[in-house]
Amino acid sequence: MIEVKDLHKSYGKSGKKNALNGISFTVEDGEIFGVIGPDGAGKSTLFRILASLILPDSGSAIMNRYDIVKDYRKIRQIIGYMPGKFSLYQDLSVEENLKFFATVFGTTIEENYHLIKDIYQQIEPFKNRRAGALSGGMKQKLALSCALIHKPEILILDEPTTGVDPVSRKEFWDMLARLKEQGITILLSTAYMDEAGRCDRIALIRKGKFFASDTPKGIIDKYTESLWAVEGSRMSAILHELRNHEGIKRSFAFGDKIHITVDDDLQIDELKQYLLDKEFSDVKIASIEPTVEDCFMALTSK
Ligand SMILES: Nc1ncnc2c1ncn2[C@@H]1O[C@H](COP(=O)(O)OP(=O)(O)OP(=O)(O)O)[C@@H](O)[C@H]1O
Structure with missing residues (x-):
């Protein structure tokens, strides 16, 4: 021991x-x-x-x-x-x-x-x-x-x-x-x-x-926030726009995706439309389960 x-x-x-x-x-x-x-x-x-x-x-x-x-x-x-x-x-x-x-x-x-x-x-x-x-x-x-x-x-x-x-x-x-x-x-x-x-x-x-x-x-299990993964072809430009959205609490690049933690009242379609309006036409957004890295980012950003 x-x-x-x-x-x-x-x-x-x-x-x-x-x-x-x-x-x-x-x-x-x-x-x-x-x-x-x-x-x-x-x-x-x-x-x-x-x-x-x-x-x-x-x-x-x-x-x-x-x-x-x-x-x-x-x-x-x-x-x-x-x-x-x-x-x-x-x-x-x-x-x-x-x-x-x-x-x-x-x-x-x-x-x-x-x-x-x-x-x-x-x-x-x-x-x-x-x-x-x-x-x-x-x-x-x-x-x-x-x-x-x-x-x-x-x-x-x-x-x-x-x-x-x-x-x-x-x-x-x-x-x-x-x-x-x-x-x-x-x-x-x-x-x-x-x-x-x-x-x-x-x-x-x-x-x-x-x-x-x-x-x-x-x-x-202690991670209780809503977590989504965002995919698209112009990742750094998408990340920049996501960081300007007030319904997004946290965002970071995770491999070839972006992980975002969102306010409970934000809907996936609403965010898709926001990115579409900014001319990101091929964006996919899905709700995902957190990994240890997501927990690390959440705990260190407090
Ligand atoms: N011999 C040393 N003299 C002065 N500062 C040191 C020394 N060894 C480590 N440090 C400092 O102490 C802190 C912790 O370093 P440490 O090497 O333990 O971290 P680590 O997590 O193992 O990271 P790494 O993988 O980069 O070694 C760092 O800020 C490092 O710069």
Whole structure:
């Protein structure tokens, strides 16, 4: 179990830059807990503190009975940490990297091969290739293998899917689901809101603070406003006109659509006519169910 209480951290002389502003949460054994938020929100700072790499200014954290400050040696044994930036030795081969991490932790690849088999088998054909010459998806699989090779109880993965193609991202999440089945607790961060649904619980973070924490469904269920998706061929011009409409509370581009939150008394046909009058003739508008990203936008615009 992970128990985090009121963590604060600032950087710079006289602590000018507040990175964490009082973070508290718990993660149960075997849970996948996702910390979701934009760049600079404080995710890496939080994970570096929990991995015992930097000290908090105040607050505490217990990871499976061990205190991150007092018991930092033990913490490093029971966690597997995959930093956001590529952490492997670029000039060592795939196999040499894995051997190195196994040796540091006093184990061997053979001893814990069963844990990494699923993942490592996919990169084993390239075991003699330099890590620096691997694709993004393969680097990520090697980094995860290295984080797992000492059989950690808790995995801390900082933005593990950033810069990874959609197929490798899906494979990665399937692997995490299998690790969870083996009882490993997984704490990860992501800037991709569509990954929220693969977590048991999530926390939304912004400016060093969690502003919502629940199951993905729990977060979505709290969204009670009317939400529509607008499609058309001149998206930025449509967005501009929508922002001038007083019945629209919020609007933002969402992939190839625009999501808008509207006043309860506005009707779809009424808005279609408004856009038609502005010469947008091919506009489609439909009522939709919110996603975690819609919740994030709603909560951060308050
Ligand atoms: N070593 C440092 N010195 C000064 N400021 C820092 C340092 N590390 C992070 N920060 C600042 O602290 C804030 C939180 O950064 P952090 O890296 O924890 O966020 P993040 O959510 O992980 O984002 P990113 O994905 O961009 O790393 C940011 O404003 C960042 O600029």
